[in-house]
Amino acid sequence: MSENSSAPVTELEESNADSQITSPENEQNADLADQAATHEESFNTEEIPSADDPSSRVKKYDFDGAGFSLEEFDSLLGKYDYNFKPGDIVNGTVFALETKGAMIDIGAKTAAFMPMQEVSINRVEGLSDVLQPSEIRQFFIMSEENEDGQLSLSIRRIEYQRAWERVRQLQKEDATIYSEVFATNRGGALVRVEGLRGFIPGSHISTRKAKEELVAEYLPLKFLEVDEERNRLVLSHRRALVERKMNRLEVGEVVVGAVRGIKPYGAFIDIGGVSGLLHISEISHEHIETPHSVLNVNDQMKVMIIDLDAERGRISLSTKALEPEPGDMLTDPQKVFDKAEEMAAKYKEMLLEQAEEGENPITSMEV
Numbered sequence: 001m002s003e004n005s006s007a008p009v010t011e012l013e014e015s016n017a018d019s020q021i022t023s024p025e026n027e028q029n030a031d032l033a034d035q036a037a038t039h040e041e042s043f044n045t046e047e048i049p050s051a052d053d054p055s056s057r058v059k060k061y062d063f064d065g066a067g068f069s070l071e072e073f074d075s076l077l078g079k080y081d082y083n084f085k086p087g088d089i090v091n092g093t094v095f096a097l098e099t100k101g102a103m104i105d106i107g108a109k110t111a112a113f114m115p116m117q118e119v120s121i122n123r124v125e126g127l128s129d130v131l132q133p134s135e136i137r138q139f140f141i142m143s144e145e146n147e148d149g150q151l152s153l154s155i156r157r158i159e160y161q162r163a164w165e166r167v168r169q170l171q172k173e174d175a176t177i178y179s180e181v182f183a184t185n186r187g188g189a190l191v192r193v194e195g196l197r198g199f200i201p202g203s204h205i206s207t208r209k210a211k212e213e214l215v216a217e218y219l220p221l222k223f224l225e226v227d228e229e230r231n232r233l234v235l236s237h238r239r240a241l242v243e244r245k246m247n248r249l250e251v252g253e254v255v256v257g258a259v260r261g262i263k264p265y266g267a268f269i270d271i272g273g274v275s276g277l278l279h280i281s282e283i284s285h286e287h288i289e290t291p292h293s294v295l296n297v298n299d300q301m302k303v304m305i306i307d308l309d310a311e312r313g314r315i316s317l318s319t320k321a322l323e324p325e326p327g328d329m330l331t332d333p334q335k336v337f338d339k340a341e342e343m344a345a346k347y348k349e350m351l352l353e354q355a356e357e358g359e360n361p362i363t364s365m366e367v
Contacts, residue, residue: 084108084151088141089158094134097127104139110149114139118154121163121195130155163194164228171223176240178218184211191221196233204236204313206274208260220244222313238275239313245274246308246315252348254322254340259299267291269303269317276315278303283319285326294329301333302340304347321347 084090084106092112096103101115119130131137140157170177179191179198189200189211200221205211220240225232249255257269257276266279280291288294295301307316319329319336322343328336336343 084141084145086141086143089138090141091136092139092153093136094131097131097133102127102131104153106139106151106153108145108149108151110145110151112139112141112151112153114153114155118142118152118156121156121159159195163196164226166194167196167223167226167233168228171226174222176243177221177235179221179235180216180218181214182216184215189214189219191219191235193221193233193235198233198235200235200237204238206238206241208270236313241274242313242315243310245272246310249305249308249315251305251308252344252351253305254302254344255305256300256302257317259295259297259301262291262295262297264290267295269301271303271315271317274315276303276305276317278317278319282306282317282321284329285320285323286330288330294333302337304340304344 090106092104092106094102095105095111099116101113102119104112104114106112116127119127124130137155138158139153139155142152142154142157145151177193179193181189181191181200183190187199188202189205191198191200198221200219202211204224205214207214219237221235221237222239222243223234224236224239225234227233255271257271259267260270260275261268264280266277266282268275269278278291278295280288283291283294301319302322303317303319304321305315306318306321307314309316319333322336322340323329324335324339324343
């Protein structure tokens with residue numbers, strides 16, 4: 001065998017040769033293996049905290065440097081905890097007008113409802129007469145939340161409260177108001193003041209008209225009683241007229257009047273639209289049993305004013321002070337009327353003298 005001839009290759013040598021041949025797949029697998037080995041070396045399980053390790057928990061915030069305490073923070077949140085209760089007055093926004101009422105947003109979890117009858121203290125044709133969508137105004141909470149979490153509201157209650165406040169102030173000022181009579185009954189007449197129903201007793205209506213004819217008329221009125229708890233508002237037409245008349249009258253003045261009514265204790269004399277009382281003791285110096293023995297209804301006569309009581313709305317009159325001689329009203333009433341102004345002048349002089357001496361001028365009624 002020559003030197004150049006090839007020697008046979010054994011199986012071991014072939015196997016070693018194959019191991020030295022590198023394919024692309026083998027290179028990729030080798031790279032993945034190297035990466036896994038490297039990751040394993042860098043990953044240390046001892047660095048993972050356990051569940052019981054305090055360092056693994058979320059740190060609590062320290063409020064000491066926040067500028068306020070936890071109590072103050074709770075108090076601040078409480079301001080935004082809307083706890084609505086009956087009797088409260090709250091601001092609300094109108095967002096829906098319905099047939100039976102209005103839906104109002106007051107910031108509660110459910111829209112509040114205001115019934116039609118609670119929209120105003122006055123009579124209205126519809127909700128739109130008082131409310132407009134998106135309007136913001138105050139509302140009175142009438143009741144607790146119902147089963148749906150809805151509150152009931154009212155505007156009428158607010159107007160009602162403010163109306164009583166207003167009439168109390170008017171009474172305190174002794175103001176004269178004007179109001180329209182909307183109905184009458186056996187006891188008197190009914191009016192509305194600031195939306196409240198008021199009553200004028202028949203004895204405080206000073207007019208020649210029948211009560212039924214007063215409907216739709218505006219009358220001057222003064223307050224007699226203002227009682228919110230009893231819901232009583234009583235007024236006087238007579239007092240208002242007397243006060244107006246009193247502003248132009250004075251004690252000692254002679255006025256012409258007509259007898260409008262006769263009672264056992266005296267006669268009511270109409271003097272320019274207001275009534276004055278001619279008491280039985282002021283008709284004459286002589287004693288008389290009854291005013292009917294001297295006076296008749298519709299008699300025209302002269303009387304002198306002896307007292308003006310604005311607070312009670314009363315005008316006191318006298319013919320006794322006009323008698324030239326005691327008893328003239330019984331024997332010659334015409335003489336009394338003819339000399340009325342002359343006797344009145346003497347009466348005024350007497351009042352002045354009594355005033356200078358410090359006496360009560362009203363005692364002149366007994367002269």
